[in-house]
Amino acid sequence: MEAAAAAPPPHGGPRAAARGAPARGLGRHEYAVLALTFASYAAFHASRKPPSIVKAALSTEWAPFSGARGPHRLGELDVAFLSAYALAMFAAGHLADRADLRRLLGAAMLASGAACAALGAAYFFDVHALAFFAAAQVASGVVQSAGWPCVVAVMGNWFGHASKRGTIMGVWNSHTSVGNIAGSVLAAAVLEFGWGWSFLVPAFVIAALGVVVLVFLVAHPSEAGLEVQAMEIEMNGDGGEEVELLGEDKKEAQANEHDGLELELEMGSQLPRAIGFLEAWRLPGVAPFAFCLFFSKLVAYTFLYWLPFYIRNNAVAGQFLSHKASGILSIVFDIGGVLGGISAGFLSDAIGARAVTSVLFLFLSIPALIVYRTYGSLSMHHNIGLMFLSGYFVNGPYSLITTAVATDxxxxxxxxxxxxxxxxxxxxxxxxxxxxxxxxxxxxxxxSTRGWNSVFFMLIVSISLAILFLIRLAKDEIVTKLSTRS
Known part of the structure; x- marks a missing residue:
């Protein structure tokens, strides 16, 4: 890895390469960035998976989660993490636009490992206080909130101008499902030794990867002394000029611009200011997609946290599965999610319509959930096939919106x-x-205490509301496409 010629801005904002350094291809560095960010966020999701894997075990053998109020308290434990994560996310995004992404991401991973390990330690120290579990989940939510803004910003730095952004992001965003799968397998594999191990193993993995990120991640091409082809650099001068660095020789680029441009760029004086929070909300498309994701992610995370519990408490072909088997079987949903995210990204690139693609997947997820609930218990083959189909359509728009749409x-x-x-x-x-x-x-x-049909009804209503928020944008995309062809 090559060091930058001069100290880069906080997260490697656009600037010219060092004097005399020729523009080079980014293939080797891009692959490294893809691999590191993929592994990083997969580790975040792997460390979130243990609570869902150990739910059934906690509900039968560990106070205060056993007994009639056990499901309520397990749900409250989930919301402790997720509400802290959601609230901290807004501040984390603001911070990530101003901080050193490599250090922030690495520190978040190390802290996440510590929080996950604390939950596992409760088993070995025989802790039964609900307040301890809730506090550990809140701490975990806060530190994990920095992960997503960091990896998306790094990907935007390297791939923000890629023509096949939806496909690239769709493949890359399979880290969510891959992390869920890895977390399920790791947590379920060691569950028989005690549920504490289901937390400790993923905790070690994310902490170890955090060290790798701190040592090797290059958050922006400028940190490696590279220029990004087709990178647009906005000038703040009265003329409002824009400069395109097209991977040309440094001298040729200088010949097309006034003499002071290079100095200004290398001094970082022309970096755009970080956008304000309310200003970002007012950007076209942000609010509709954000509220669509509110309901879409509600559905996805209900499966993330409750699917193993659902499988454990609903017989398949007349037989109830073990805690371990239920956890491993639940990965089928995430396998479907991997292909769903890739397919949604590819389709949205092919037709050039993110909202239409999202609405299509959301619409098809409704019959998929109905059929899974109705016929998933008939046999193991029915369960696996219909669970895969549900994951495919549920995770498709969730993956697309959080990656390609957010980058757009x-x-x-x-x-x-x-x-x-x-x-x-x-x-x-x-x-x-x-x-x-x-x-x-x-x-x-x-x-769920009133019956699982009620849960699935809630999920279908949520999907319907998600569709409503994108109807207008989808209509505009269709009208635009038709008008360009006429």
């Missing part, structure tokens, strides 16, 4: 490609979605 909105023409808006916009969208993610598992803890 954070680099749109309304802010002239201001890269320092990306973390704030992505935090607003994912933070709003995380409020819904907190509400879903909490409601499920109460509604």
């Amino acid at each position: 909105l954070g680099t749109q023409d309304a802010i002239k490609g201001n890269s320092r808006a990306l973390a704030t916009v992505s935090a607003i969208i994912d933070g709003t979605g995380s409020v819904g993610a907190a509400l879903g598992p909490l409601l499920t803890g109460y509604i």
Whole structure:
């Protein structure tokens, strides 16, 4: 890894490369960034998975989660994490647009490992106080909130101008499902030794990867002395000029611009200011997609936190599965989610319509959930196939909105490609979605006591509301497409 010629701005804002350094291809560095950010956020999700895997065990053998009020308290434990995560997310996005992304992400991963390990320690120290579990979950939510704005900002720095952004982001965003799968397998594999180990193993993984991030992550091409092809740099002068660095030789680029431009860029004096929180909310498309994600993520996180519990308490072909088998079987939903996210990204690139793609997947997820609830218990084959289908359609729009859509909105023409808006916009969208993610598992803890049909009805209503928020944008996309063809 090459060091930057001069100290980069906090998260590597746009600037020219060092004097005399030729523009080079970014392939090797891009692959490294993809791998590190993918592994980082997969580790975040893996460390969130243990609570869902150990739910059934806690509800039968560990006070204060055993007994009639056990599901309520387990739901409250979920909301402790998710509400803290959602509230802290808005501040984390604001911070990520101003901080050193490598250090912030690495520190968040180390702190997340410590919080996850604290929950596991409760088993070994025989802790039964609800307040301890709630406090550990709140701490975990706060430190994990920095993860998403950081990885999205890093990806935006390297791939913000990619023509196939939806496909790239769709494949990359499979880290969510891959992390869920890895967390489920790790937590379920060691559950028989005591549920505390289900927390300690993922805690070690995310902490170890945090060290790797601190040592190796390059948050912006400028930190490696590179220029990004087709990177637009806005000038703050009266003329409002824009400069495009097209990977040309340094001297040729200088010949096309006035003499003071290079000095200003290298001094960082022309970096765009970080966008304000309320200003980001007013950007076109931000509010509709944010509120759509509120309901979409409510559904996705209900499955994330309650699916193993649901499988454990609903017979498949007349037989109830063990805690371990239920946890491992639940990964089928996430496998469907991987392909759903990739498919949604590819389709949205192909038709050039993010809202239409999201509405399509949301609409098809309604019959998928109805069929899974109705026929999933007939046999193991029915359960696996219908669970896969549900994960495919539920996670498709969730994946698309949190990645490609957030990047689109954070680099749109309304802010002239201001890269320092990306973390704030992505935090607003994912933070709003995380409020819904907190509400879903909490409601499920109460509604499930009345029967699982009521839970699925709540999920279908949520999906319907998510569709409503995007109807206008989807209509505009269709009208635009038709008008360009005529």
